[in-house]
Amino acid sequence: MLLLFIAWGPTAPRLADHMALASLPADVQPADDLTRDARLREIRAVADGQSAGAEPAIQAAGKTFAAWRSLAEWGLLVVGLALGALGGFWAYRQLGARFRARNRFETVVKVILIACSTVAILTTVGIVFSVLFETLRFFARYPAWDFLFGLQWSPQTAIREDQVGSSGAFGAVPLFAGTTLIMLIAMLVAGPIGLFSAIYMAEYASRRVRALAKPILEILAGVPTVVFGFFAALTVAPLIRTYGEALGFDVASESALAAGLVMGVMIIPFVSSLSDDIINAVPQSLRDGSYGMGATKAETIKKVVLPAALPGIVSAFMLAISRAVGETMIVVMAAGLSGNLTFNPLEAVTTVTVQIKTLLVGDQEFDSAKTLSAFALGFVLFFFTLMLNIVALRVVRRYREQYD
Amino acid sequence: MTDIAVSARPRAVDLSSDAARRRTRKRYRAEARFRAYGIAAILFALAFLVFLVSDIVIKAIPAFTLNSVALEIEANREDLDPQGTGQPDAIARGDFVAPIRTALQGIFPDAAAERRTRQALNGLISSGGDEEFRKLVVADPSLIGSKLTVPVLLSDDADLFFKGIVTDVDAEVGRGVATPSAVSGDVTILSSANDFANSVVEIKRALSAEARRLRGEVERYQGLLATYSAALTTAQGELAAARVSAPADVPRLEGVVAKLTSDRDSIAGQIQSLGAIAAELETHFTGSGAEPLDEKVPSLLVQINGGVVKVTEASNSRISGTTLIPLQSANEAAAGTWEVVTLSAPEANRKLSDQEVAWLMQLEDEGRVTSGFNWLFFTSGDSREAELAGILGALSGSFYTMIVTLIISLPIGVAAAIYLEEFAPKNAWTDVIEVNINNLAAVPSIIFGLLGLAIFLNFFGLPRSTPLVGGLVLALLVLPTIIIASRAALKAVPPSIREAALGVGASHQQAVFHHVLPLAMPGVLTGTIIGMAHALGETAPLLLIGMIAFIVDVPGGPTDAATVLPVQIFLWSDLPEVGFQAKTAAAIIVLLMFLLVMNGAAITLRKRFERRW
Amino acid sequence: MNDASISASTAAAASATAIPSLVDRPAPAKVVARDVNVFYGDKQALKSVSIDIPERAVTSFIGPSGCGKSTFLRCINRMNDTIEGCRVAGSITIDGADIYDSGLDVVELRARVGMVFQKPNPFPKSIFENVAYGPRIHGLARSKSDLEEVVVTSLKKASLFEEVKDRLAEPGTGLSGGQQQRLCIARAIAVSPEVILMDEPCSALDPIATAKIEELIDELRANFTIIIVTHSMQQAARVSQRTAFFHLGILVETGDTDQIFTNPKDKRTQDYITGRFG
Secondary structure, three states: OHHHHHHHHHHHHHHHHHHHHHOOOHHHOOOOHHHHHHHHHHHHHHHOOOOOOOOHHHHHHHHHHHHHHHHHHHHHHHHHHHHHHHHHHHHHHHOOOOOOHHHHHHHHHHHHHHHHHHHHHHHHHHHHHHHHHHHHHHHHHOOHHHHHHOOOEEOOOOOOOOOOOOOOEEOOHHHHHHHHHHHHHHHHHHHHHHHHHHHHHHHHOOHHHHHHHHHHHHHHHHOOHHHHHHHHHHHHHHHHHHHHHHOOOOOOOOOHHHHHHHHHHHHHHHHHHHHHHHHHHOOHHHHHHHHHOOOOHHHHHHHHHHHHHHHHHHHHHHHHHHHHHHOOHHHHHHOOOOOOOOOOOOOOOOOHHHHHHHHHOOOOOOOOHHHHHHHHHHHHHHHHHHHHHHHHHHHHHHHHHHHO | OOOOOOOOOOOOOOOOOHHHHHHHHHHHHHHHHHHHHHHHHHHHHHHHHHHHHHHHHHHHHHHHEEEEEEEEEEOOHHHHOOOOOOOHHHHHOOOOHHHHHHHHHHHOHHHHHOHHHHHHHHOOEOOOOOHHHHHHHHHOHHHOOOEEEEEEEEOHHHHHHHOOOOOOEEEEEOOOOEEEOOOOOEEEEEEOOOOOHHHHHHHHHHHHHHHHHHHHHHHHHHHHHHHHHHHHHHHHHHHHHHHHHOHHHHHHHHHHHHHHHHHHHHHHHHHHHHHHHHHHHHHHHHOOOOEEOOOOOOEEEEEEOOEEEEEEEEEOOEEEEEEEEOOOOOOOEOOOOOEEEEEOOOHHHOOOOHHHHHHHHHHHHOOOEEEEEOOHHHHOOOOOOOOOOOOHHHHHHHHHHHHHHHHHHHHHHHHHHHHHHHHOOOOHHHHHHHHHHHHHOOOOHHHHHHHHHHHHHHHOOOOOOOHHHHHHHHHHHHHHHHHHHHHHHHHHOOHHHHHHHHHOOOOHHHHHHHHHHHHHHHHHHHHHHHHHHHHHOOOHHHHHOOOOOOOOOOOOOOOOOOOOHHHHHHHHHHOOOHHHHHHHHHHHHHHHHHHHHHHHHHHHHHHHHOOOO | OOHHHHHHHHHHHHHHHOOHHHHHOOOOEEEEEEEEEEEEOOEEEEEEEEEEEEOOOEEEEEOOOOOOHHHHHHHHOOHHHHOOOEEEEEEEEEOOEEOOOOOOOHHHHHHHEEEEOOOOOOOOOEHHHHHHHHHHHOOOOOOHHHHHHHHHHHHHHOOOHHHHOOOOOOEHHHOOHHHHHHHHHHHHHOOOOOEEEEEOOOOOOOHHHHHHHHHHHHHHOOOOEEEEEOOOHHHHHHHOOEEEEEEOOEEEEEEEHHHHHHOOOOHHHHHHHOOOOO
16 A cells, blocks of 8 residues: 555646646647746636636636646545555455464564665665766766866756857866865864864873863864854955965865865864774784884884774775765865866865755756756766775774674 | 792882882873863853854844834725725735835925935835835724824845844044035035044045955965966876877866866966955055045945935045935034944945935934834734744644654553563564664664655555644654653553552453553653654754745645744855844744743652652 | 692702792893882782892792782883873882982883883884884994994894894784794894893783794893783793792792792782682
8 A cells, every 4th residue: 555655646746737827728728837837826826716817728727736646646545545445355264273374474573674775775765776877867968077077067958949148168177176175174174173183082081081072073073164154254254264364375255275174173183082992992002012112102003003003094084085076065065166276275175065965956947958968967976985994894894893 | 828928028119219209290190181171161161052052142132123114094995995984904914015005205305306216215114114004994993094104124135224233333423514516316425524534544445455355366366376377287288198108198187288278277267366455455545636436445424414425436535426315404513413334344345325324314313214023023924024034833734743753652651561561471572672672773864854745645545734644744753762762651650559550350451451550641741752852953854854845825734834943943044145044043942841840840850750769 | 630740840940940040040130120019099909019129130020810919010111101090109220320310311221221011012113124123213333334234233133034034014913823923022222222021922822933933032042121910930941040920019028049949938829820720
């Protein structure tokens, strides 16, 4: 019955739309997608009872729509009830003294459990499918090579054929460069600070200090990114601007430095907690061996512990990079919109995630190259972070086995 | 056997010589440095957190109060109940704004005379300012026909003025005796002491600062000019060469030269005009005559004899200007009974004109202005007017979205965890599922938005911008976290419990559901709460599925269009009005409070029920 | 087995490795401990331990599990400092200098007193780097060739060089258990310590590797003072010249190895040696 609902959901409205449009006289038929949607809205309005001021053809179509819609709803109800009744009847037949209820029940339970487990797979499949599908549709209209290697990003599409500005450049290199620039700034902040705080907490800190420091980092990790974005845009960016211009630099009001700095702080807890786990996993016997040689704590950490923990720390950094690259809100609020290809942190750049959001928010025709390019960007983003995550997680797993 | 000469001692290592001591000291210094880096890192994180929180709290403070002005309003029947029914429904639809405006205009009759000033005066009241009044009369229709004193909400700018955000108001009491020349229109005021000297100095300082700034701009432009001129010369050279050797390039190079020429000319023009303005300003503040004031310098007002004069020309002991509020008499004002008021933000930089400030100062002096807690913030939905905007809509939207997320992700997540941990055979397929889940936990959240857009909105045709779809998307986002946390909780239950249950004849499923799961529940719930807290703060995926529209009505259920709190914060942060900035910060504080409570609950749960097996 | 045969066999083993001239003459005490008490929090692990450790000889600490011999060993190079809550009272001197003196540099101490642990713990570095670690951090080698010389000499002294000479760049963790332990010994002697502490160095090794290590210890005692903790009485009898018996945190008896094993003065020692407990 669930499957019935799921299948019914998308198809019934489509059917009703189709029948209503088909019933319109030829001269009122919509010529293209945009008008089609507008017509449909009018028709639906009539069907909902607001028939004032609509043309007679629309009124008639509205009645047809209403008729088909109620047919669909009644149909759903009837078929659903019938199925339910059938199911109940069948179950009743089954019940009897010899019925191994528990076994049946448990089989059903097992099926439910398996189904739930496959939701994760379905999600990934769904992501890949939907994003890939739209990406391929995009590449049908715009060459993939130009997208991946083009240097000009100005996404425009024509609403009408003759509109000026109908040529859009979808070269994504400025976006990749912007993402990389902000990611580098963020890692420059988060890497050393996260690693050193992890080292301090794992090796030097007394229990009291650890009890204070860990919550601080956890709080930092729990702050929503939109709050960081607000802070970056309204406080950090103007501050950088003021100080930068006082020093004589030309600083944009949406500098990459502001966004990167705040993003770096957001990632610190990430790097710190992962590194903390990894450093703690290094066996004490190695440290003892080093202390026994007369090494100081710093020497032991630098020359024995960190090299031993290196694969794990590298993978922690990779996961942090993946997080930085995929982050949206901070850059949307604090970084710019123009596809500026530069590595100067004082200028405004835009990133992949900002463009995905910009292209898809607002009144968009779902089929236009603009919207589809967002999916193409999403695909690149997903692919890149997936690769990073797979490698990083595999390294962490192998590393953990080595010391267990 | 290896050969070791028994007699030869290993090379003596000298560890106590000076060189060795120095080396050791150096090593200890390196140790101390290293340790210091660690402490510095943690302190940096702490400092940033403190900076962040205090900045937001400071920004949020203005949002928690609202200023109202008390007016004596004639609750007349013609406006409030034209049909005379006396029924609350009819009264509620009456015109409550007109009586308020009448009351306000009664305080400033001169302003009411002219249309422009009347409109400005009416603009001091919020568009939702009639709410209080309406509530009173609808609750008690017998009030119609009487005169009521009602607090009326001020508009955004007026409210901000009383919070000190629009401009600093500096009032100096007059030390001398002031003699006005007239009661209204153009007025000259003479002071027996040089009461205006300070203000004149202020003006001159402001002018000189402006001139300096302009000179700085001019310098910057001159630098640019040099660059552009150099580029132009190069381009011209290229053009000349091309004319000779590469005629095909000529049109393109001509275009380049033309563009550079026009750019350079415009920069030169800017330099000229800015230089001229700066020069003009400089003549002002070097001179010593009467200082004319315009809207680009701080405003000067004189409060005297119950009226306010806006100064258009000032010298040390004499000012001339026009009245904003007519004086009650042209008598001398004794020392200490009149004031010189400086508004430090120039009129051109503010949204309130001097006239409006004068009215507001008068209302304040009459004791009509009261400040109350901003309950509207929690009881109303979004609004275009900053003073009326509230988070109730966003809170309800978040509430419904969280419910949907919880209902979907908790059962599915726990079920999947149970299967993977207890029942799944160790084969390649379950490996794939596990790798999948770990990867999904690290996928950027905006990708889930893309998924929601493509599949839930487009393929399934679910309604946009509803908590239903938002909850679905967030459920998928949070699912891996819940699965991983639940698996860890299940793993932590020792096998002896399972074995004991199986020993008494329970089936595997019964053992899991009746014995293992209840013991793992605290861990499961902790993971769920943490996942929910994460979902509460998520913004990006919800933007993509449309929860970004301007929604005024409070949603009634999961299928009404809604927005969520983080998205509301995002939308407000974009708006230029200063009032919205404070509201954004206040909304952030509400969000952080919720998160604090949720995370605190998760931690207490974990501590209370954590069992050491 | 009866008492007499055990004593006879251990006595025979002891005399086989005894070098008469060095053992009969009383050797100068390198490490002197007086009235040492060690506490872990409130629990007392060692009570009033006093002992003289002779120079250039092997002293073994024996006793049942948990009797405090490892704890005492770790006092001598102050490794107990790394354990939270551990408190040491009393005096331990090396060559007359109090090692718990506040002015003493513990880093320097640990260069003079080396340690080999129960489970071989080579660093995850190359064989060369493992041995070079100590000289590097203490700044003992002035040039690269100096360093190479130190490493090669140490490996030779640890009887490991022949086996690894053509794979010095390979990771130390790739060696067998016995080789790893010899690597740790080479690492320890690379800084030319005066005393080497060994905490049950052979308990994780097979008999053949154990035999090799015991041989090595016998060679090393010509130049180093060695203290070895062992739970194998046979090993103690084979390898050491002096033996100290610990029981429940108390040093019960100290003496020449063959005397302890053939004619113990204390009944508890007698009981332990004959296998009544432990």
